[in-house]
Amino acid sequence: MNCERCQIELEDFLYGELPERLAAEVRQHLVGCTECVAERDRLERENALFMTFYEQTAIDPAAESWEAIRTQIAAEPVRQVHEQKLGWRQTMFGWLLAPTLAQQAALAILLIAVSVGTTIWLMRRGNDEKQLAEVKPSPTASPHGAESNPKSTETIPVPTKDLASVEPGKPTSQARRELPPARPLSDNELLAQQLVRAEREYQSAVKLLDRAVAKRRNEIEPEAFKKYESSLALIDSSIAQSKKALREFPNDVAAGQFLLAAYARKVELMQEVAMQ
Amino acid sequence: MKSLASKLRDSWLENLNNESERREQREKMAFSEIAPGVVERAKCGDEEAFHLIFNRYGRPVLSFINHHLQNRGLAEELAQETFVRAYRNLSGLKDDLRLSTWLFGIARNVVRESVRQSRKDERKVGLDEPESLKLESGFVLPEGSMLDRELTETIHKALAELDDDKRIVFSLKIFHEKSYEEISSITGHSIGKLKTDLHRARAEMRKRLEPYLAV
Numbered sequence: 001m002n003c004e005r006c007q008i009e010l011e012d013f014l015y016g017e018l019p020e021r022l023a024a025e026v027r028q029h030l031v032g033c034t035e036c037v038a039e040r041d042r043l044e045r046e047n048a049l050f051m052t053f054y055e056q057t058a059i060d061p062a063a064e065s066w067e068a069i070r071t072q073i074a075a076e077p078v079r080q081v082h083e084q085k086l087g088w089r090q091t092m093f094g095w096l097l098a099p100t101l102a103q104q105a106a107l108a109i110l111l112i113a114v115s116v117g118t119t120i121w122l123m124r125r126g127n128d129e130k131q132l133a134e135v136k137p138s139p140t141a142s143p144h145g146a147e148s149n150p151k152s153t154e155t156i157p158v159p160t161k162d163l164a165s166v167e168p169g170k171p172t173s174q175a176r177r178e179l180p181p182a183r184p185l186s187d188n189e190l191l192a193q194q195l196v197r198a199e200r201e202y203q204s205a206v207k208l209l210d211r212a213v214a215k216r217r218n219e220i221e222p223e224a225f226k227k228y229e230s231s232l233a234l235i236d237s238s239i240a241q242s243k244k245a246l247r248e249f250p251n252d253v254a255a256g257q258f259l260l261a262a263y264a265r266k267v268e269l270m271q272e273v274a275m276q
Numbered sequence: 277m278k279s280l281a282s283k284l285r286d287s288w289l290e291n292l293n294n295e296s297e298r299r300e301q302r303e304k305m306a307f308s309e310i311a312p313g314v315v316e317r318a319k320c321g322d323e324e325a326f327h328l329i330f331n332r333y334g335r336p337v338l339s340f341i342n343h344h345l346q347n348r349g350l351a352e353e354l355a356q357e358t359f360v361r362a363y364r365n366l367s368g369l370k371d372d373l374r375l376s377t378w379l380f381g382i383a384r385n386v387v388r389e390s391v392r393q394s395r396k397d398e399r400k401v402g403l404d405e406p407e408s409l410k411l412e413s414g415f416v417l418p419e420g421s422m423l424d425r426e427l428t429e430t431i432h433k434a435l436a437e438l439d440d441d442k443r444i445v446f447s448l449k450i451f452h453e454k455s456y457e458e459i460s461s462i463t464g465h466s467i468g469k470l471k472t473d474l475h476r477a478r479a480e481m482r483k484r485l486e487p488y489l490a491v
Contacts, residue, residue, distance in 0.1 A: 011475065015449065017456055046482065046489060047450065053431045054451040058339035059348065061355060065338075066330055068356050070323065073363045218367040222320045 001029045006036045014043055195246075195256050202263035209267065212274035220273065228273050235269065238262040315372040318363075326366075330359055333376055336452060337383050343447050344387050346436055354390055358383040374461075377454065381462040384444060391440070427488050434484040442477035445470050 001009075006029045012018050013026045030036055217225065242259035245252060317325035337358055342351035361382050369378050435443060444463060448454040456467045463470070482489065 011478070012471070015455075042489070046478070046485075049485070049489070050431075050450045050481075053428060054339070054343075057343070057428065057432075058335060058451075059342055059351075061330075061334040061338050062352055065334065065352060065356055066327060069330065069359045069363075070327075072356075072360045073323065073326065218319050220320075222322065225320070 001025045003029075003033060003036055006030070006033065007039050010036070010040055010043060014040070014047065191253070191256065192250070195259070198260055199263065202260075202267060205267050206263075206270065209270035209274050213270055216274060228269070231269055232266065235262055235266045239266070315366075315369065315375055319366045319369070326359075326363055329362075329375070333379050334359075336376070337379055340380060340447055340452065341383055341387055343435060343451065344440075344443060345391075346432060350390070354386050355383070358386050361386065374458075377458045377462055380448065380452070380454070380458075384462055388440075427485075430485060430488070431481075434481045437484075438477050438480060441465070441469075442473045442480070445473045446477040446481070449474055 006026055009018060009022060009026050013023055018026065030040060213228075220228070239259060239262045242255050242262055245255035246259065249255060311328075314325045314328050318329055334355065338351055338355040341354050341358070342348060345351055345354070358379065362379055365382075369375065435446070438446060441463070445459055445465075448459045448462060449456075454462070456470050459465075459470050460467050465473075
């Protein structure tokens with residue numbers, strides 16, 4: 001680096017604005033150049049003078065300034081902007097006019113309703129058959145699951161004991177590799193698989209709704225938001241308890257039902273907040 | 277054994293490194309002076325949290341405006357307007373860490389509107405004097421001031437005679453130690469223009485302050 005280039009870069013060098021490589025070149029040049037060192041010292045003296053000037057002339061707001069600001073912001077209605085009266089069209093079709101994220105969440109909820117409905121139906125059916133079997137034991141396990149849902153054999157035969165420990169969204173590819181080719185699923189395995197799937201879908205909806213709620217957060221009254229957060233914490237604790245029960249008793253249909261009910265409540269609550 | 281020259285060189289290099297570290301530290305401190313969550317609380321309408329923001333940034337924002345207009349009364353008024361606008365639009369602040377840059381941006385708009393308005397008013401009464409020159413005596417030096425009064429007045433005058441763009445970039449860079457990137461988001465100007473303006477501003481200031489800067 002020559003002196004001309006060094007002096008062009010000196011100001012930015014002192015501001016700390018040079019990329020490291022260029023700064024190193026300037027540093028290197030300054031080591032052996034008295035002329036550029038003198039220029040650097042001059043700039044530093046100027047900076048010191050300006051900083052002293054600033055320190056001595058900077059002023060604090062007058063004591064009454066905050067009161068004046070406070071009076072003005074106290075009258076601000078901005079935090080309740082979205083609580084205006086809605087027309088009948090907005091009331092009926094408001095969710096369609098809601099932000100895209102909320103629409104995606106609404107669609108996700110519709111989709112999971114179908115999947116969860118199937119799971120619950122299977123659970124009830126499983127219960128009924130279990131009761132029947134207690135009265136009239138059947139020699140073979142029903143293969144209906146695999147036949148009624150051909151796709152299920154392609155995916156994961158979740159081992160019953162791992163029902164609640166399977167991480168949603170992750171097991172598919174790994175489990176595919178471990179999959180024995182064409183073993184029909186037992187009722188419990190099918191149930192477990194449906195539960196994992198429903199849980200995964202609920203979690204996707206929760207994620208979407210979470211983003212929708214985050215977007216609306218500034219419009220929600222702080223008090224209402226606190227209530228929402230504490231309700232959410234209660235539901236999350238129910239979810240955790242149901243999962244724990246499922247880990248301990250993987251064939252416990254009631255624990256599965258509790259888990260799905262808790263997820264349903266969570267989605268419902270988040271939906272209320274995200275789309276109101 | 278190291279020579280005296282190489283020791284001096286090492287210590288000088290160390291000082292330079294420390295300078296950049298100090299700068300980094302200052303930036304971090306500027307962010308951390310507002311406790312985490314305060315901006316978020318203020319966004320939810322928490323007046324107490326907004327008061328904390330005012331306490332932290334009232335002085336730099338007011339000083340920025342005052343250095344631009346050199347009129348304390350008007351600067352107080354415009355600083356208040358800046359914070360009221362900030363409160364109204366807080367939900368539009370995307371990155372809480374950029375709060376100070378965002379506030380300076382609002383202050384800059386408020387000042388610009390005020391200057392524009394006063395120029396219109398001046399034209400109405402047949403005056404065509406720049407606001408900054410008309411109001412140049414707005415500073416009061418604190419007691420026990422370390423800078424000579426005459427020098428302070430000279431810096432004020434030199435600042436007032438810079439054009440608006442140069443004065444703003446000079447103030448944000450030298451007094452408030454903002455990065456080019458931050459100044460660019462405050463003013464909307466390209467970094468190239470900012471560098472040119474700053475270099476010219478420094479040259480103009482140097483010319484006026486030459487007698488005081490001689491070693």
